[in-house]
Amino acid sequence: AAVCNGISEKQFKLSEIKFTKLFINGQFVDAISGRTFETIDPRSGEVIAKVAEGDKEDVDLAVKAARDAFDHGKWPRMTGMERGKIMMKLADLMIENVEELAALDSLDGGKLFAVGKARDIPAAADILRYYAGAADKICGETLKMSRSMQGYTLREPIGVAGIIIPWNYPSSMFFAKASPAMAAGCTMVIKPAEQTPLSALYYAHLAKLAGVPDGVINVVTGFGPTAGAAIASHMDIDTVAFTGSTQVGKLIMEAAAKSNLKPVSLELGGKSPLIIFNDADVDMAVDLARMAIFYNKGEICAAGSRVYVQEGIYDEFVRKSAERAKSWVVGDPFSPHVQQGPQVDRKQFEKVLKYIELGKREGATLLTGGKPCGEKGYYIEPTIFTDVKDDMVIAQDEIFGPVMSLMKFKTVEEAIERANRTRYGLVAGIVTKDTNLVNRVSRSIRAGTIWVNCYFAFDKGCPFGGYKMSGFGRDYGLHALDKYLQVKAVVTPLYDSPW
Numbered sequence: 149a150a151v152c153n154g155i156s157e158k159q160f161k162l163s164e165i166k167f168t169k170l171f172i173n174g175q176f177v178d179a180i181s182g183r184t185f186e187t188i189d190p191r192s193g194e195v196i197a198k199v200a201e202g203d204k205e206d207v208d209l210a211v212k213a214a215r216d217a218f219d220h221g222k223w224p225r226m227t228g229m230e231r232g233k234i235m236m237k238l239a240d241l242m243i244e245n246v247e248e249l250a251a252l253d254s255l256d257g258g259k260l261f262a263v264g265k266a267r268d269i270p271a272a273a274d275i276l277r278y279y280a281g282a283a284d285k286i287c288g289e290t291l292k293m294s295r296s297m298q299g300y301t302l303r304e305p306i307g308v309a310g311i312i313i314p315w316n317y318p319s320s321m322f323f324a325k326a327s328p329a330m331a332a333g334c335t336m337v338i339k340p341a342e343q344t345p346l347s348a349l350y351y352a353h354l355a356k357l358a359g360v361p362d363g364v365i366n367v368v369t370g371f372g373p374t375a376g377a378a379i380a381s382h383m384d385i386d387t388v389a390f391t392g393s394t395q396v397g398k399l400i401m402e403a404a405a406k407s408n409l410k411p412v413s414l415e416l417g418g419k420s421p422l423i424i425f426n427d428a429d430v431d432m433a434v435d436l437a438r439m440a441i442f443y444n445k446g447e448i449c450a451a452g453s454r455v456y457v458q459e460g461i462y463d464e465f466v467r468k469s470a471e472r473a474k475s476w477v478v479g480d481p482f483s484p485h486v487q488q489g490p491q492v493d494r495k496q497f498e499k500v501l502k503y504i505e506l507g508k509r510e511g512a513t514l515l516t517g518g519k520p521c522g523e524k525g526y527y528i529e530p531t532i533f534t535d536v537k538d539d540m541v542i543a544q545d546e547i548f549g550p551v552m553s554l555m556k557f558k559t560v561e562e563a564i565e566r567a568n569r570t571r572y573g574l575v576a577g578i579v580t581k582d583t584n585l586v587n588r589v590s591r592s593i594r595a596g597t598i599w600v601n602c603y604f605a606f607d608k609g610c611p612f613g614g615y616k617m618s619g620f621g622r623d624y625g626l627h628a629l630d631k632y633l634q635v636k637a638v639v640t641p642l643y644d645s646p647w
């Protein structure tokens with residue numbers, strides 16, 4: 149099929165993978181057990197490197213370092229501006245090493261190299277710069293008290309943050325969480341996903357070069373049920389920030405409740421609707437819908453996986469979607485003209501193919517795609533189903549792959565009702581020129597973000613997070629700082645108040 153024309157035998161190889169050990173208290177160290185795990189290139193299934201497999205004892209050591217750096221170190225005690233300067237330095241170092249960093253995420257995660265280099269890594273550096281600028285502006289308020297008292301609030305760093313991130317955006321996720329935590333003055337233990345551990349270790353190295361004191365950023369690579377679970381249930385971690393599946397989000401919240409009641413913030417799955425009304429420019433809408441589900445091979449929590457198209461333009465939309473899906477280039481993520489690389493690993497690859505089979509069995513019509521492509525590696529054709537019913541599993545479950553469900557609707561009320569018929573509430577997209585319709589639908593959809601006539605309009609200044617089972621807490625924007633801060637009220641009598 150034409151869609152597979154980007155696959156080439158050209159294999160990009162880094163001259164060496166520099167960082168493969170745990171980063172604890174400013175040093176790269178082996179796991180206490182001495183164990184390692186293999187990280188795999190999804191283009192071929194070949195091993196890229198062996199990485200230290202951290203477990204509970206390693207998390208304990210990392211937490212001890214972070215605790216000590218928080219309780220006694222200079223990071224929380226220096227001025228916000230001093231922390232901000234170090235963060236700016238780190239951002240500059242990221243840009244100096246942008247090719248190597250982008251290559252690591254492409255090797256580990258099958259992500260497009262050109263996009264990583266031009267967009268993802270620079271955007272991650274900018275997230276850091278945004279919060280660097282906020283670090284010296286964190287302050288409390290003077291309160292209006294009812295008695296003869298003076299009251300004010302302090303906003304203090306919450307302490308040691310546990311940060312558990314997924315594999316689909318290894319760099320953006322690292323800095324979406326670490327940057328506000330750094331600005332707040334927290335110290336942290338970060339566990340990258342086992343599929344994509346390499347860039348996180350590189351960031352630990354750059355942080356040290358930039359002047360981040362030892363113990364402030366610790367990176368423990370390893371698996372979820374071991375290293376991840378040890379973070380969630382640790383008695384000496386003060387908050388956990390998590391991005392990942394809803395299923396694991398529940399485990400994290402449960403572990404937090406059962407241990408020390410640490411607050412958690414959870415950015416979880418989605419099954420986001422993209423609603424396209426009759427007055428839309430069909431060509432623009434087709435391109436937007438295609439990008440909303442095939443970009444990053446559908447491995448985005450915010451993917452527009454349920455596309456609702458109004459009946460007046462439905463037939464044209466279906467025809468054009470089928471045509472354009474065929475010109476979408478799947479192939480080696482290091483080739484500049486490729487639009488979609490391989491799924492991150494065999495497990496995801498098989499999971500997505502299983503959902504495609506299920507969609508066929510449930511009675512949806514396979515409009516295009518539906519098969520793996522290439523001789524090796526975890527590539528899947530961009531896939532579109534029509535005749536999808538709202539209660540089919542493919543319209544309810546997060547597939548996390550390049551699989552679009554297309555559905556037809558008649559009225560605005562129907563679109564709102566059906567768009568909300570999901571346990572998730574992360575994002576919704578709307579395509580129309582009618583501002584009244586935009587306002588009405590934006591206010592009626594229960595989701596944390598509404599993208600109007602655009603999609604994936606992420607911005608470091610714009611809060612992002614879920615309603616319903618997509619979680620709670622916000623990344624990005626000044627809201628994200630709240631996750632890493634405590635509010636302390638200080639009250640003193642005024643004048644000679646007879647307290």
Ligand code: ADP
Nearest residue numbers: 313314340341371372373376377392393396399
């Ligand atoms: P996916 O299913 O898409 O791989 P997960 O939610 O499983 O997403 O993974 C997101 C992150 O959560 C990864 O870093 C993973 O290692 C971690 N994780 C998985 N299981 C657990 C767990 N039981 N406790 C803590 N972290 C976990």
